[in-house]
Amino acid sequence: MKPASRTKGPGVTELPAAVAPSPPDPWQPAPIADYGLVGDTRTAAVVSSAGSLDWMCAPAFDGEPIFGALLGGRAAGLFLAGPAGPAAVLERRYRGNTATLETTWASGRGRLTLTEGMVAEVAGSLLPTTLLVRRLSAADARVAAVVRFAPRLGETHRIPRISRRARDLVCEWGPLALSLGSSEGCPLPGGGEQSFLVQPGHPVTLVMAVAYGEPLIHVDPEAAWTLLCQDERRWEAWSDEVDADLPFRAQVLRSLVTLRLLTYSPSGAPVAAPTTSLPENPGGIRNWDYRFAWPRDASIGVAAFLHAGKTNEALNFFGWLLHASRLQRPRLPALLTLSGRPVPRERELHGWPGYAGSVPVRTGNGAAGQHQLDGYGWVLDAAWVLEQGGHRLYPETWRAMRGFADRVAATWSAPDAGIWEVRDDAAHHVHSKLMAWLALDRALRMSATHRLGAGQRRRWLSALDQLGTEIRSKGIDPARNTYTRTYGSADLDAALLVLPLIGLEDPGSEVVRRTVDAVRAELGAGGPLLYRYPPGQDGLEGGEGVFLPCSFWLVQALALTGRSTEAAEAFRVMLDLASPLGLFSEELDPASGAFLGNYPQALTHAALVQAALALRTESRAGHGNLLPASGVVDLSGTIRTPAAGQENTPHVS
Numbered sequence: 001m002k003p004a005s006r007t008k009g010p011g012v013t014e015l016p017a018a019v020a021p022s023p024p025d026p027w028q029p030a031p032i033a034d035y036g037l038v039g040d041t042r043t044a045a046v047v048s049s050a051g052s053l054d055w056m057c058a059p060a061f062d063g064e065p066i067f068g069a070l071l072g073g074r075a076a077g078l079f080l081a082g083p084a085g086p087a088a089v090l091e092r093r094y095r096g097n098t099a100t101l102e103t104t105w106a107s108g109r110g111r112l113t114l115t116e117g118m119v120a121e122v123a124g125s126l127l128p129t130t131l132l133v134r135r136l137s138a139a140d141a142r143v144a145a146v147v148r149f150a151p152r153l154g155e156t157h158r159i160p161r162i163s164r165r166a167r168d169l170v171c172e173w174g175p176l177a178l179s180l181g182s183s184e185g186c187p188l189p190g191g192g193e194q195s196f197l198v199q200p201g202h203p204v205t206l207v208m209a210v211a212y213g214e215p216l217i218h219v220d221p222e223a224a225w226t227l228l229c230q231d232e233r234r235w236e237a238w239s240d241e242v243d244a245d246l247p248f249r250a251q252v253l254r255s256l257v258t259l260r261l262l263t264y265s266p267s268g269a270p271v272a273a274p275t276t277s278l279p280e281n282p283g284g285i286r287n288w289d290y291r292f293a294w295p296r297d298a299s300i301g302v303a304a305f306l307h308a309g310k311t312n313e314a315l316n317f318f319g320w321l322l323h324a325s326r327l328q329r330p331r332l333p334a335l336l337t338l339s340g341r342p343v344p345r346e347r348e349l350h351g352w353p354g355y356a357g358s359v360p361v362r363t364g365n366g367a368a369g370q371h372q373l374d375g376y377g378w379v380l381d382a383a384w385v386l387e388q389g390g391h392r393l394y395p396e397t398w399r400a401m402r403g404f405a406d407r408v409a410a411t412w413s414a415p416d417a418g419i420w421e422v423r424d425d426a427a428h429h430v431h432s433k434l435m436a437w438l439a440l441d442r443a444l445r446m447s448a449t450h451r452l453g454a455g456q457r458r459r460w461l462s463a464l465d466q467l468g469t470e471i472r473s474k475g476i477d478p479a480r481n482t483y484t485r486t487y488g489s490a491d492l493d494a495a496l497l498v499l500p501l502i503g504l505e506d507p508g509s510e511v512v513r514r515t516v517d518a519v520r521a522e523l524g525a526g527g528p529l530l531y532r533y534p535p536g537q538d539g540l541e542g543g544e545g546v547f548l549p550c551s552f553w554l555v556q557a558l559a560l561t562g563r564s565t566e567a568a569e570a571f572r573v574m575l576d577l578a579s580p581l582g583l584f585s586e587e588l589d590p591a592s593g594a595f596l597g598n599y600p601q602a603l604t605h606a607a608l609v610q611a612a613l614a615l616r617t618e619s620r621a622g623h624g625n626l627l628p629a630s631g632v633v634d635l636s637g638t639i640r641t642p643a644a645g646q647e648n649t650p651h652v653s
Contacts, residue, residue: 027074029054029355032278032595033579036092036101037258040118040130041265043210044274046070046599049089049103051082051114058176059129059212061264061271062291062338064154066178066210071277071361072352077152081114081134081206083107084144084195092580097239097253098232099261101581110141112198119227120265121234128209128217133228137203147206148193149180155349164188168218175213182206183221243309245616247568251575252612254582255605256308259301262602263313264338268320269293270301271338273586273598279358280587280597284542287358289365290586290598292343294335295321296419297603299378303385304609315391318382322400325379330403332379334372334421335365343368370417371426374495376408377435380442387446398450405443406456409463412436413470419495422538428487430475431495433467434502440464441503468504482515485533492519494530494550500560507560516557525590528554528570545587545596548574552607559614567618571611584608 030048038045043063045056055070056079057063068076087105095102100117116134119127136145151160153173160171168181169188182188183205198204205221219227238260239253246252262271270293277287298317306314324340325332335343348360383393383401393401412433415426440460447457474487485493496515500507523531529546536543551574558567577593578584584604586597 027069029070032355032585032599033583035579035583035599036094036103036581037261037274037583037600038099038101038117038132039261039274040120040122041261041263043118043130044261045118045132046275047101047116049092051080051103053079053081055275057274057291058178058210060338061262061274063212066151066153066176068152068157068352070275071355072157074150075152076157076352077150078148079151079208080146080148080193081116081136082146083112084146087112094254094257094581095232096236097257098235099257100228100232100235107143108141110143110200111139112143112145113137113139117228117231119224119231121231126217127219127227128211129214130210131219131224131227132208132210133221133224134206134208135203135225136198136206138198138200140200142197142199144195145198145204146193146195149188150192151178155352166218170216176211177216178208178210179216179218180206180208181218181221181224241309246308247612247615247619248571248575251578251582252308252609255584255608256305256310258583258600258605259304259602259609260313262600262605263316264293267323267339268316269324269336269338269340270297270317270320270602272297272335272603273601275598276363277358277361278355278585278596278598280544281358281542282356282596283358285358285360286540286542286544287354287360287362288367288598289346289362290601292335292365292368293320293324293338294603295325295332295375296372296378297606299375299382300603300606300610302382304606304613306385306389307613308609311389311391314386314389318386321379321382322397325400329400330407332375332404332407333368334370334375334417335368366423367417367421370421371411371414372419372421373408373412373414373416373429373432374419374435376404377438377442380404380439380446384442384446387449393446393450398446401443401446402452402456405440405460408436408439409459412463412467420493420532420538423540424538428474429493430471430483430486431493431498433471433475434483434496434499434504437464437467437471437504438502440467471504476511480514480518481511482518483511491534491537492522494519494523494532494547494553497550497553497557500557508562513561516554516561520554523550527573529588529590530554545589547587548577548584548601548604549586549607552604552611555611556607556614559611559618564615564618567611568615571615574608574611 034049035046043057043060045053047053053067056067058066067078069078083105087107090104090106092103102115104111104113114136119131151171158173160173163170168179170179205225207219207221207224242253271291272294273290276289276291280286298321301317302314324336337343344364346362346364346366348362352361354361415428416432417426418429418432440463444460475483477484477490483496485491499512499515505512525546528551530550532547555567555571583600585595585599586601589596
């Protein structure tokens with residue numbers, strides 16, 4: 001017998017609390033590449049082609065999950081909106097150059113379309129911070145649809161306090177609340193599953209609002225639909241500002257939109273991915289939390305946005321870098337929270353089955369305590385990119401860059417954890433040393449137009465000279481004449497593909513070309529696919545897939561060493577590996593083509609943009625040699641005369 005509801009006052013009816021989670025069932029998440037991304041630049045959700053929203057955190061990317069089925073199964077909550085019976089996906093796409101996702105199924109004699117998105121622009125309006133809109137519409141014939149709305153909060157899948165306010169269903173967990181409203185004709189689910197018919201010409205709109213520590217604002221479903229359509233027009237206008245001459249512009253634009261969706265707008269921080277613990281090795285332990293911001297990613301994003309014509313986004317990324325690093329300067333943390341605070345300690349969630357049985361499911365990230373020398377190079381190069389783009393650094397910004405350069409000059413000789421955050425003893429990683437050299441080089445270049453004491457300049461020049469000498473003497477395998485992963489080893493590292501952009505060696509030199517070729521041959525897994533380093537050499541049990549950013553770095557390296565035809569072909573192959581919606585994860589299984597790791601991955605999409613920019617540079621140059629006899633070519637293709645004494649060096653970002 002269904003328990004009776006209790007009336008608490010005018011317009012408010014409290015429903016009975018949802019029953020305890022049912023026993024485990026055979027429900028399984030979709031393949032990673034099946035998921036689409038919807039977001040509002042504060043949080044994001046991943047949605048399968050069945051219309052199942054299986055992961056979303058609130059109130060931000062790094063909050064607790066309110067729908068966690070992706071990692072916790074049905075008991076962790078999901079939000080389904082789709083066909084009630086057997087159906088085949090006819091089409092799935094983003095509407096134009098927007099963040100609105102559209103899925104169409106054939107069901108019986110009719111077609112059912114789910115159009116969904118979050119309203120990104122809420123400033124200056126009486127709107128909830130997060131507003132998710134999902135509309136089901138039918139064509140040709142009426143179609144049976146189903147909605148399952150079962151939010152659960154956090155590690156223990158906390159069941160909300162449920163009530164009705166007017167026509168909306170309200171779920172509350174202390175300061176966090178969400179509401180679900182619907183248009184006429186759709187019975188609201190109370191934590192269970194409801195079926196209904198969608199008639200042609202009479203769409204059903206669902207609207208979910210989220211509030212944290214503030215009033216829960218209820219939005220009429222049709223008004224919410226209008227807001228989403230207005231947001232689409234803003235996305236189209238944003239996309240129109242991207243440079244028209246980008247090669248493969250449609251695919252690059254999807255990556256730029258994805259990077260924008262993965263930017264936490266209150267602070268400008270780039271989240272590495274909206275998910276945690278999607279496995280690099282299905283069934284294994286390589287499951288990490290990526291819902292944080294890496295200064296490296298932000299620095300790469302500066303150049304990606306700036307050279308694609310999106311100046312504001314580039315400046316916002318750099319602004320976050322300055323703000324987030326201020327408390328620990330001159331030390332540069334490997335990663336930070338979206339608000340610039342230390343990352344929570346890494347811990348495991350008990351009782352979560354994980355994606356495809358991959359446990360543990362983790363929150364926090366232990367790499368936050370690592371010393372990663374390469375980060376300084378990325379950040380100082382980002383500052384140089386902005387200077388070259390006409391954005392002069394403020395005195396306070398220059399002081400921060402000076403502090404980073406001082407730190408590099410004082411610590412470059414110590415071992416570090418490296419770019420790949422290997423959980424093993426620190427080592428002398430050649431890529432880290434190259435990036436340290438770059439940091440000092442960029443700082444010295446910027447000092448031509450900024451104040452710098454004579455003693456400080458001498459220390460930087462001395463460290464730069466010592467670093468260059470040591471890298472060439474200890475970081476090269478003399479038998480093959482290639483740079484190596486660590487001092488004294490013969491192993492390779494795909495991160496060495498940045499070598500043509502650093503400036504320590506001429507991009508056309510034999511050692512650079514041989515290093516690029518050796519990485520491609522010895523770390524290759526077919527075509528342009530690359531492992532980060534020799535598999536099995538990171539101190540963790542189990543293997544992993546190929547690392548997709550490295551493949552786009554290969555495209556960039558090929559272009560910068562004059563092999564434009566190879567670069568373009570490799571780029572086309574990589575684009576064909578994207579999900580049906582043009583999204584990329586962190587890794588890929590070279591045998592099956594299945595995506596691995598957290599998704600969608602910001603670093604992969606930023607590397608894709610970098611590769612396209614390198615191809616554009618080559619196209620503008622009109623010949624294989626990307627470095628003309630005079631002037632510095634940045635990735636926007638603009639030729640600028642270097643300051644006296646500065647050699648011609650392209651930007652690494």
